[in-house]
Amino acid sequence: MVQQKVIGLIGGMSWESSAEYYRIVNETVRARLGGLRSARCLMWSFDFGEIEALQHAGRWDEATAELVSAARRLERGGADFVVICTNTMHRMADDVQAAIGLPLLHIADPTAERIRAAGLSRVGLIGTAFTMEQDFYKGRLASRHGLDVLVPAAADRAEVHRVIYEELVxxxxxxASRKAYQAVIARLVERGAEAIILGCTEIMLLVRPEDSPVPLFDTTALHAEAAVDRALAGL
Incomplete structure (x- = not known):
């Protein structure tokens, strides 16, 4: 009997969104296979307080070492591929991939593929300040997938980031924060965004489709569903 591949989840950044990954992965497997079926998966879950301190201190080398260690634990545990359950920490995705013998499923790729399949090319991106301001994420969307990526103005970026770290995680x-996000989205649409990427895995806990006049692409759901696609391939 051919079995599902084992999904290796690097979670805890934050556990609120990691719980959503676990739920979506298992619900999707059950929907596709029926009955009592669920996902074969492993999760390494961080103490997010430790990771957050490294992020805001700019100690990215140490954060990278932590993610590499987590990925290697999953590899030793029998995972067939690795999923980093957060957008921001894809800043070190290439380093993690280089350190392990397993494929890493990058969160930006299934998101961009779904956007392109919808015939869209100009998108607004909201997420942590790291995701919105650094090039590791929007650069991949542009160079690998040909998307034109808009980010909010500075004051809006600051408010989006604050809500993530002070509330959502x-x-x-x-x-009040939902209304603030609605306004940020509206301003991106005014600038020409045809869709909005929810580029932080916690934003789906706050923002719903009715909060946006254009389609929302939830990276949490798209990443988790793509993990199931890979886990069930060949069954």
């Missing part, structure tokens, strides 16, 4: 989704 702590499990809080406040009505």
């Amino acid at each position: 702590q499990g809080r989704a406040l009505p």
